[in-house]
Amino acid sequence: MILGIDASNIRAGGGLTHLKEIIKCGNPEKYGINKVIVWSNDNTLKALPDSTWLVKRSHPYLNKSSLWSFIFQIFILSNKAKKENCNLIFVPGGTFLGTFRKIVSMSQNMLPFEKLEQNRFTAWKTRLRFQILYFTQSITFKKSKAVIFLTNYAKNHISKKIKLGNRYEIIPHGINLNFLYEPKIQNPICFYSKTQPFKLLYVSILTVYKHQWNVAEAVIRLSKEGYPVELDLVGDFINDSLEKVNKVKRRDKYSCINYKGLIPYDELASIYKNADGFIFASSCENMPIILIEAMTAGLPISSSNMGPMPEVLKDGGFYFDPLDVDSIYLALKEMLDNEKLRQQKSLISYNNSILYTWKECSDRTFYFLSTIAKQS
Template sequence: MVLGIDATNIRTGGGLTHLLEILQHGNPKLVGFDEVVVWSNHQTLSKLPDKEWIKKETHSLLNKTFILSFIFQIFYLSKLANKRNVDVLFVPGGTFLGTFRNIVSMSQNMLPFEREEQNRFPNWKTRLRFKVLYYTQSLTFKKSKAIIFLTHYAKNFIAKKIKLEKKFQIIPHGINLDFLKMPEKQNKIENYSIADPFKLIYVSIVTVYKHQWNVAQAVIRLRREGYPVQLDLVGGFTEESLLKLNKVMGLDTDNCINYKGLIPYEKLESIYKNADAFVFASSCENLPIILIEAMTSGLPVASSNMGPMPEVLKDGGFYFNPLDVDSIYQAIKKMLDDEKQRYEKSLISFNNSNSYTWKECSDHTFRFLSEIAKHS
């Protein structure tokens, strides 16, 4: 059998990481695929592993703009897939408007489907882009032979939203094992001081659905009440959200909030390992990889109770409503006050994180694609 992969819209970020990792860790020949043909641009293909069963294909249209890549997908890719005798075409990007019939798509983005989250964005062009993605991905999912979701939350939400009845599989992504660190016994909050504070870290882009400003307000309140706590914020930003965060930081007379900006991924390991606990306040995720990295790092976690976070973290976190500053304050306060629960929950979350491996993701993905190919 021949597996095709439509990577025409994959260039950077989590989509590229996923594609690279499943090809690196998997062996599709074990489930009946003699070759895997990947269509993408030169830059993406150059980052993929070189294996005898991987055939890398490109086209001049794929090495220009996203619009031209889209045109290639619509008008050329199906013909080329048929010419290569592709049995099933995997669409990890979630959008495919070509004519090839036997496709398996994957959902990686919840923002096109969560209207309330879209409305947090002030820019109408951004909201319009999400609406376009909603229609293109809905159409793709409905014509797919099967769909891969990353969480049960995503599957249930999207299936209900677009009245979807398709064969599906839940296959979460893996994470980088460089973050692996066993949880440590926790100290009483009295053992910390203003000079040597309890260090909270929140790693994520500063944008409308991440709510860093709410976390900052909660931490400022704790510090004013005498808790020796510090919050480090790590990640890039959107202009309007950074302005909102800066307004809150202007109220930080104790200098307990530090925005460190974007830090190279390879340096995040040391950031996690130097922290005492992790905060995650997102209100919209498909699979929160950053949260899982923190779990793998053995850190106690205070987390949003929205989206798939409870599904991933289970009983391993101190939960709060990310839209409510007082709820965040109460969750972090509880975490600080109870070192026994801090340790017990970090053990639970660490053990939960062990199921998120790229080897399992890769093997599960190729098995499922093989099953669809054989029965179509």
């Protein structure tokens, strides 16, 4: 059996991590897949590990802009897959408009399917891009022999928007074991001071659906009430959202809000391990890898109650409405005031995080693809 993978639109981020890890941990021959052919640009292919069963294919169009990659996918890839005698094409990027009929697609981005979240963006070009993705991914999911989702939330939400077939599978991503750190013994809030504050961490790009400015407002309110707490914001930014955070920071008389900027991924594990607690205030996720990293790092977590966060974190979090500063403040206050509950919930979330491994993700993915490929 020969499996093709359309990675024509995978260049960086979570999509590239997913592709690297399922290949690195994969044993497709166990499931009857003798050869896997990946089509992508040179940089992506170089990032993929080598294997006896893996064949890497590039094309001049794939090393140009995204538009040229799209043209390659529509007009060229299907013929190449037929010449290679592919039994199935896997589309982890979510969009495939070629003529090859037997495909399995994957949903990794919720923004095309969440209109309210799209409307938070002020740039019309960004909103238009999400609308185009909604159109292309809807077509792809409808014509797929099966669809892989990362969470039940994503499957349920998207199936309300478009009519899907009966074949689907929930296969969550794995987690980098560099983040693995057993929960610390939790101290009462009186243990901390202005010179040694309780360090809250929020890792994520500063953007419209992450609501860092609301978190900052809540932390300033806690500082005003005498709580020895600091918030470290880590991640890249879009200009509008950075300005919102800076506007809040200008009112910070307690110097409790720190924006650290973008930190290399290889250094993030130590950032997690040096924190005392974590906060995640996103209102739109498909599968919140950052949240799972914090779970794996053994941190007590205060989390958004929207999207798939309760599905992933379960009973291991202090929940809030990310659009409501009062709600964030109350959740953080409960977390700070109750060290026993902090200890209990951090252990629950840590134990839940161990379920997310790349080996499990890889095995389940190749098994499912093999099962669909064998069907006539």
